[in-house]
Amino acid sequence: MRHPVFQSVLAGAMLAAAFPKAEVAGLAWVAPGLMAVAVLGCSPRRAFWAGFWGGLVYWAISLYWLLLIPVAFWPVVGWLALCAYLALYHGVWTWACLRMLPGTGPVSQGEPGWAWDRGLARLLTLPRLTRMAWMVAAAVGWVGLEMIRARLLTGFPWNLLGVSQYTLLPLVQLAKVTGVYGLSFVMVWTSLALVVAAAGMARFPGRRGWLTGELLVPAAVVAVVWLWGARECYRHLSAPSAPVVRLALLQPAVPQTLIWDSREDEARLRRLVRLSQEALRSRPDLLVWPEAASPGFLRFDSNVWHAVSGLARASNVWMVVGSDDAEATGTGEVAYYNSAFLISSEGVIKNRYAKRHLVMFGEYAPLARWLPFLKRLLPVGEGFKPGAEAVHFEWPLTAAGGAKVRAAMLICFEDVMAGLVRRSVAADTDLILNLTNDGWFRESAAQYQHAANAVFRAVETGRPLVRCTNNGRTCWVDELGRLREMESHGGGEPPSIYAEGWHVAAVPLPPQGGAALTFYHRHGDWFGWACVGATAGLLGWSYWPRVGRWKARNGSQN
Known part of the structure; x- marks a missing residue:
């Protein structure tokens, strides 16, 4: 399963299983990281299509019930069209993950091994702070795309990533502050940290510090959210009875x-x-x-x-x-x-x-x-x-x-x-x-x-x-x-x-x-809109060196 499309499709199937009816909620803490890592070392175009096919599998499984609408022919057309449209967001996300990570462009065909494996090796050689910043940027991008999906073409905010955790009451309380988007952010960040830390321990077994590096900060955030949410639950449950x-x-x-x-x-x-x-x-x-x-x-x-x-x-x-x-x-x-x-x-x-x-x-x-x-x-x-x-x-x-x-x-x-x-x-x-x-x-x-x-x-x-x-x-x-x-x-x-x-x-x-x-x-989707703005800024920044080189080249020609 080292081909980027195969790995992305596997991640899409895992993501679908995190929601009802299967409801294996823990898979949602792993799938986004697998999907992002699958495209490392690929070209931007291939990264998009790998994410697209993973997203298509996810939505095709999740929305199978659209085929049960008692109307001939059109439910099949609608199901395919909607799943393909929604899969575009996953393709854009994997492309953006690749775009926002410095130093891991497409590998040459002459290098041995699988492209994503070589790309992952490059990722693991980057400074730790760079890797951690990339994980946060990828999580911001995921939320930004969820915000757009929830509004574009009248909006389809169905099965946002955080929804998969609806039974974990302490985590769910975060929605009081950020809406469901805050939980999606924490989950994607943690998922990337889990996958990168696991890859680091597997590739460099002699080195220590992967779990206390990449995972320390997101794990601490999850712990703080959980403790705060548990406190909110206790306050509610201990309130006096009401009519x-x-x-x-x-x-x-x-x-x-x-x-x-x-x-x-x-x-x-x-x-x-x-x-x-x-x-x-x-x-x-x-x-x-x-x-x-x-x-x-x-x-x-x-x-x-x-x-x-x-x-x-x-x-x-x-x-x-x-x-x-x-x-x-x-x-x-x-x-x-x-x-x-x-x-x-x-x-x-x-x-x-x-x-x-x-x-x-x-x-x-x-x-x-x-x-x-x-x-x-x-x-x-x-x-x-x-x-x-x-x-x-x-x-x-x-x-x-x-x-x-x-x-x-x-x-x-x-x-x-x-x-x-x-x-x-x-x-x-x-x-x-x-x-x-x-x-x-x-x-x-x-x-x-x-x-x-x-x-x-x-x-x-x-x-x-x-x-x-x-x-x-x-x-x-x-x-x-x-x-x-x-x-x-x-x-x-x-x-x-x-x-x-x-x-x-x-x-x-x-x-x-x-x-x-x-x-x-009181404040609405302040967190989600901040992620939309940050995603636009990060992608614009990633293109800035290219714009500078283009200006320099054209200036020298003139």
């Missing part, structure tokens, strides 16, 4: 093919009402239906509206219902929205939230105004319009007379978008409520990956996150990032995250006046 809000969360597990089949609308509605009646025995403060649970348009389908409003009145319960919605525009056209409605115990609509971040080619077709045929690729007809603003739903807390619960609303994959969630949460927000439908991807790793990504939104904002899914991890996440256990009903024995059922979440509320805002919530 709780009880939410009954329905998981109807309706297959996506039936959601698109209008002939099944009546059966879907009966299933939802039956589950609701079972869940209402737990006497919740709020009954929640997931994304697009309501068959048809809640406001305009009389059968659906009578069933929902009648259920709210008869049970004296407030409800949040996911449903499509429509409004007439000023031009006489109709705009469609993926929405959530707040319904009072009197059966009256009190508020509506329209999803703001839509999924490209899932909910809208880009450039459809100029290329109308693209709408034919959509599984949802004409497609949706994005909502205009963040919305909070408020409902009374039964156990505390007059008190109200205030929830920031999200729909679908919006709980993966760190910036959007941060803008949705205010100082007086009690919790975040996300309605989603992972039934598009049948019984796959998508449901587990989605929940793992969402964990960091609770930590970053310091607010509990409640997730109500049609099919997936219906759960709630506390401020530490713990996926909390709930009362679960239905789903079979043993319970399955894919099965029909309902759950009761008892979520502690912040103290009166609101919980303190985290550093990340």
Whole structure:
């Protein structure tokens, strides 16, 4: 496995295994280092392609569930196109790693051995401080590219490297300060130090100091982060008990093919009402239906509206219902929205939230105004319009007379978008409520990956996150990032995250006046943007000698 492409592909496969479902999280502390070292001694072009193929393997394995979307042909095309696009970032990273390391350009073909092996030998002969600075620069570059990926072309911040550690609560607390990007930085830095130190001990067994050199500083940083995070966990766990809000969360597990089949609308509605009646025995403060649970348009389908409003009145319960919605525009056209409605115990609509971040080619077709045929690729007809603003739903807390619960609303994959969630949460927000439908991807790793990504939104904002899914991890996440256990009903024995059922979440509320805002919530992606700027500066600096030589050569010719 000494060929750079083979080693990079191996690293990509290891990286994929670090995420759910395999979830061998330790592999994420090794894979980036293997991928970077694989291209040492290569030409810049070969370094890019080695990283690209490693990235392609990583994304092809991680996103296999896109092939399960129940639409003919297009899921395969979309899967290949998306994986190839995302693999470009890995190619750019391995190219940048090579570009930022002095003294390890491409080796000549006449030198014996494999190119990457000879390049590694050159790396190990560089001064230790130079090697350590390169590791930090490579980690900065990784985060810079994650930041760009999370924003370019509407953004795809799925499975950022730090997400793989979502179960390690002390490390996860770093997201309160830097967002998930800080954890990605520490992991890449440590990975490079591990691989270089291991290579140094193997190549020069008589020399000592590799572990206390390259590894000492990143290991100390990891230890400090862990101890600080453990302290944060202890402070949270030792806090006095708080009043709780009880939410009954329905998981109807309706297959996506039936959601698109209008002939099944009546059966879907009966299933939802039956589950609701079972869940209402737990006497919740709020009954929640997931994304697009309501068959048809809640406001305009009389059968659906009578069933929902009648259920709210008869049970004296407030409800949040996911449903499509429509409004007439000023031009006489109709705009469609993926929405959530707040319904009072009197059966009256009190508020509506329209999803703001839509999924490209899932909910809208880009450039459809100029290329109308693209709408034919959509599984949802004409497609949706994005909502205009963040919305909070408020409902009374039964156990505390007059008190109200205030929830920031999200729909679908919006709980993966760190910036959007941060803008949705205010100082007086009690919790975040996300309605989603992972039934598009049948019984796959998508449901587990989605929940793992969402964990960091609770930590970053310091607010509990409640997730109500049609099919997936219906759960709630506390401020530490713990996926909390709930009362679960239905789903079979043993319970399955894919099965029909309902759950009761008892979520502690912040103290009166609101919980303190985290550093990340106040300052946003300061760390990520600093890495973007530093990466641009480092790459520009690496080209400066070449520019100087070009000027000198052209000046002498003139």
